[in-house]
Amino acid sequence: xxxxxxxxxxxxxxxxxxxxxxxxxxxxxxxxxxxxxxxxxxxxxxxxxxxxxxxxxxxxxxxxxxxxxxxxxxxxxxxxxxxxxxxxxxxxxxxxxxxxxxxxxxxxxxxxxxxxxxxxxxxxxxxxxxxxxxxxxxxxxxxxxxxxxxxxxxxxxxxxxxxxxxxxxxxxxxxxxxxxxxxxxxxxxxxxxxxxxxxxxxxxxxxxxxxxxxxxxxxxxxxxxxxxxxxxxxxxxxxxxxxxxxxxxxxxxxxxxxxxxxxxxxxxxxxxxxxxxxxxxxxxxxxxxxxxxxxxxxxxxxxxxxxxxxxxxxxxxxxxxxxxxxxxxxxxxxxxxxxxxxxxxxxxxxxxxxxxxxxxxxxxxxxxxxxxxxxxxxxxxxxxxxxxxxxxxxxxxxxxxxxxxxxxxxxxxxxxxxxxxxxxxxxxxxxxxxxxxxxxxxxxxxxxxxxxxxxxxxxxxxxxxxxxxxxxxxxxxxxxxxxxxxxxxxxxxxxxxxxxxxxxxxxxxxxxxxxxxxxxxxxxxxxxxxxxxxxxxxxxxxxxxxxxxxxxxxxxxxxxxxxxxxxxxxxxxxxxxxxxxxxxxxxxxxxxxxxxxxxxxxxxxxxxxxxxxxxxxxxxxxxxxxxxxxxxxxxxxxxxxxxxxxxxxxxxxxxxxxxxxxxxxxxxxxxxxxxxxxxxxxxxxxxxxx
Numbered sequence: 001x002x003x004x005x006x007x008x009x010x011x012x013x014x015x016x017x018x019x020x021x022x023x024x025x026x027x028x029x030x031x032x033x034x035x036x037x038x039x040x041x042x043x044x045x046x047x048x049x050x051x052x053x054x055x056x057x058x059x060x061x062x063x064x065x066x067x068x069x070x071x072x073x074x075x076x077x078x079x080x081x082x083x084x085x086x087x088x089x090x091x092x093x094x095x096x097x098x099x100x101x102x103x104x105x106x107x108x109x110x111x112x113x114x115x116x117x118x119x120x121x122x123x124x125x126x127x128x129x130x131x132x133x134x135x136x137x138x139x140x141x142x143x144x145x146x147x148x149x150x151x152x153x154x155x156x157x158x159x160x161x162x163x164x165x166x167x168x169x170x171x172x173x174x175x176x177x178x179x180x181x182x183x184x185x186x187x188x189x190x191x192x193x194x195x196x197x198x199x200x201x202x203x204x205x206x207x208x209x210x211x212x213x214x215x216x217x218x219x220x221x222x223x224x225x226x227x228x229x230x231x232x233x234x235x236x237x238x239x240x241x242x243x244x245x246x247x248x249x250x251x252x253x254x255x256x257x258x259x260x261x262x263x264x265x266x267x268x269x270x271x272x273x274x275x276x277x278x279x280x281x282x283x284x285x286x287x288x289x290x291x292x293x294x295x296x297x298x299x300x301x302x303x304x305x306x307x308x309x310x311x312x313x314x315x316x317x318x319x320x321x322x323x324x325x326x327x328x329x330x331x332x333x334x335x336x337x338x339x340x341x342x343x344x345x346x347x348x349x350x351x352x353x354x355x356x357x358x359x360x361x362x363x364x365x366x367x368x369x370x371x372x373x374x375x376x377x378x379x380x381x382x383x384x385x386x387x388x389x390x391x392x393x394x395x396x397x398x399x400x401x402x403x404x405x406x407x408x409x410x411x412x413x414x415x416x417x418x419x420x421x422x423x424x425x426x427x428x429x430x431x432x433x434x435x436x437x438x439x440x441x442x443x444x445x446x447x448x449x450x451x452x453x454x455x456x457x458x459x460x461x462x463x464x465x466x467x468x469x470x471x472x473x474x475x476x477x478x479x480x481x482x483x484x485x486x487x488x489x490x491x492x493x494x495x496x497x498x499x500x501x502x503x504x505x506x507x508x509x510x511x512x513x514x515x516x517x518x519x520x521x522x523x524x525x526x527x528x529x530x531x532x533x534x535x536x537x538x539x540x541x542x543x544x545x546x547x548x549x550x551x552x553x554x555x556x557x558x559x560x561x562x563x564x565x566x567x568x569x570x571x572x573x574x575x576x577x578x579x580x581x582x583x584x585x586x587x588x589x590x591x592x593x594x595x596x597x598x599x600x601x602x603x604x605x606x607x608x609x610x611x612x613x614x615x616x617x618x619x620x621x622x623x624x625x626x627x628x629x630x631x632x633x634x635x636x637x638x639x640x641x642x643x644x645x646x647x648x649x650x651x652x653x654x655x656x657x658x659x660x661x662x663x664x665x666x667x668x669x670x671x672x673x674x675x676x677x678x679x680x681x682x683x684x685x686x687x688x689x690x
Contacts (some may be wrong), residue, residue: 045345085150085514086268087345092274096351097342098143098359100280101497102333103366104186105490108287109462111367112374114327116456118306119314124368126315126324131332131360134603137595138334138560140356141567144580146343146353152505153337156344157566164566166659168505169428171337172561173652175501178336179550180528181499183261183543187253187493188463191233193484194253203228203467223632225467230625238627241638250536255529261495262525265503266518269345272496281495286486287369293473294376299448305381306452309373317611325607326553332363336558336562338497341504348583377469382452383421389446390420396442404497410439463487497641499524545622546637550615557608557650562656564604567598615645 036508038649088094115123149156206219206227219227230236235247246679247265264275292302314320333339343352394412401411409430414421466487470480502524507514533543568578573593582590619636626633 009536031212038497040688047434058604059600076427085345086270087347088269089273090347091350093276094270094342094346095355095358095476096276096280096493097272097497097500098271098339098355099362100269100276100357100493101282101338101342101500102331102363103167103280103490104331104485104494105189105462106327107331107363108487108490109252109466111327111331112371113456113462113465114323115307116375117681118320118323119311119317120314121310122314122323123157123320126321127328127367128364130325130328130603131364131613133595134600135328135332135334135593136356136360137600138625139158139339140331140353141563141596142334142337142339143343143352143356144566144576146340147348147350148579148583149342149348150348152341152508153345153501155504155508156340159562160533161566161570164570164656166270166656167559167562167566168337169655169659170555170652171335172502172505173655174552174559175336175338175498175557176528177652179498179546181535181547183257183493183495183528183532184254184540184544185463186488187250187532187536188233188259189484189487189491190257191249191253191466193481196477196484198336201227201311201467201476201480202232203254204340204471204476212394218627218630221408225469225471226632227466227630228467229464234541234625235538236405236541236625237538238625240546240624240641242538242539245535246533246540247376247538251533253447254532257491257495258525258532260492261499262521264492264496265499266520268517272500276493279489279496283486283493283608284366286482287366290483290486291369291373291376292478293479294373297376297380297472298381299383300376301379301382301451302383302448303375304372306379306449307375322607322610322614325603326611327688328555329560329607330361330552331367333494333497336501338501342497344504351584351586352580353584353588360489360537374465374469377472378452378455380472381455381468381548382448383449384684385455386446386448387420389444389451390424391417392445393423393446397439400442406442408437410435412549447454450511451527453662471652529586542622542624546620547648549622550620551648553611554608554615554649555603557611558653561601561604562595564600566615568593568601573597620645660684 055551071616088097119126145156145160146152149159152168153171154165158165158169169493178689203225204217206224209216217228217378218231233250237244310417329335394416397406397410398414400406401408412425415531416427428436428439466483470483472475473479501519503520506520506524507517510598513520534540567573573596577588577593579588620642621634622637623632624635625631
């Protein structure tokens with residue numbers, strides 16, 4: 001018994017792998033041109049389709065796996081990929097491409113804040129549970145599909161089920177839209193990186209007024225980091241409705257961003273792989289250095305205690321599960337088609353089961369490392385703010401004593417300025433109760449837990465939180481440089497993965513483009529750069545938040561659900577596992593069948609419905625700059641923003657029903673032509689007998 005991958009040529013795989021055994025499905029999955037050229041009758045086509053499906057689709061246990069393995073023809077080659085298809089130079093570059101794509105900016109700066117506001121340790125428990133029960137199986141599914149079919153997302157889903165062929169086009173469109181605004185995140189970080197080569201850092205102090213020694217009053221009403229972000233970087237407007245031309249320095253940063261991406265991909269996997277050694281390995285090294293430095297800060301232990309403190313009610317909260325699921329899939333990145341594209345350049349015998357676990361574990365490691373780093377720094381900031389509160393209270397008491405309001409006996413010791421945390425508490429406890437009752441009404445409440453909560457609320461944009469963090473360290477210029485090198489590298493590797501999800505399907509759909517990889521890469525990057533300019537306008541950051549917070553989740557969940565259904569229920573999970581067993585040459589646990597068929601679709605459907613309900617029933621809001629009060633305010637998006645979301649969601653999922661109808665029309669036409677040809681052949685045979 002031999003598999004489809006072993007007894008067919010690469011050019012015939014697309015038509016043979018998806019042939020089911022009944023005549024209607026057979027006709028649906030065979031192109032009209034093939035059927036019209038063939039002289040086979042419908043019965044013969046059925047027999048041919050059954051002959052192609054020589055691998056059993058019924059894998060229930062490990063014994064079945066062993067039986068299939070025993071029947072593999074060892075003499076037949078497993079590698080039958082097109083000779084003109086490029087490949088990764090080695091397994092390391094292949095894994096780096098996967099890790100670089102899924103470990104992105106959201107892994108570093110969104111995960112810690114979600115963790116704090118959604119139950120701390122409980123959030124981690126839910127995330128790890130969903131990662132291994134849902135995330136890894138879906139990651140394995142996409143990797144195996146790309147590796148098995150040796151095509152991008154568009155070609156893969158046409159092979160697996162022509163009825164679901166539109167899923168690949170939807171993934172392609174999601175990559176185009178996400179790539180347009182995600183490149184802006186990288187441009188922001190690139191601008192901060194350039195600004196980091198100054199001492200003091202430009203965002204660490206408020207600017208002076210022109211021809212004056214006074215600081216800008218708008219900056220003094222807020223923090224210097226927030227002022228620098230909204231006023232110097234974004235040139236932000238107060239509302240999303242107010243437009244304006246693209247900001248010049250951000251446009252330059254965006255151009256440099258796309259230039260770097262374009263150059264790194266001009267030669268396909270060969271040039272991309274070399275770049276990944278830097279853009280993926282360097283962030284892990286920098287993240288480790290930042291972690292060690294943060295653990296040396298005073299108050300870091302307090303932050304870590306809050307990280308590990310699990311809030312049990314969060315385990316039963318549907319909202320917490322929804323946010324955790326959103327973070328998991330946005331961080332991991334299934335549904336973009338990038339995992340499929342990256343895996344299509346690796347030999348079929350590659351162990352994609354182990355690869356899925358390795359990529360997931362490295363993603364989890366990066367998330368946890370970033371979380372420990374952020375909590376340690378925020379614990380330090382909370383401790384510092386609490387100590388400043390103690391000192392302010394002591395100075396207030398001294399001022400009241402000087403004015404005669406309080407007696408001299410209430411004076412705090414001078415050592416309170418050296419060790420405020422320990423001395424302040426001992427001083428208050430040493431005061432007589434009567435004197436303490438006189439002092440306390442004049443003092444503000446100093447709570448390190450409350451300070452941590454306020455610090456972790458943080459500014460509206462995560463990038464500003466990182467500018468606050470680097471200001472904590474001594475030698476802040478050095479730490480700012482390596483921090484933004486970290487963020488730029490993460491953005492670059494993720495953008496490379498997104499572009500793979502665009503370029504690879506185009507080359508597979510139009511094979512002639514494979515000869516002009518450089519021209520195709522430039523042809524993709526230039527229009528995407530021009531489209532990205534809308535997001536570097538003064539109100540552009542509000543559009544980025546609109547798409548990232550409210551749009552991207554729904555199309556991705558929709559795509560992943562259809563991918564899961566197409567593989568598990570239409571092509572058949574057992575059949576796919578059988579293909580993989582013959583392809584890899586070793587058993588695969590049948591637990592994946594149960595996860596693909598039941599658990600994953602259920603979890604994805606719940607997440608999709610809850611996200612849709614959240615979008616429809618709640619006001620969609622954004623954090624905007626209010627120049628009149630020099631502060632961030634929460635504003636409600638205008639009604640047209642929701643219309644824009646609906647239009648974009650519709651556009652991205654429209655290829656699915658559109659391609660379904662296209663296939664249906666093609667099947668009806670093919671059936672009628674076969675029927676006419678069969679009837680004509682019968683008539684000729686009858687005439688011949690007469």
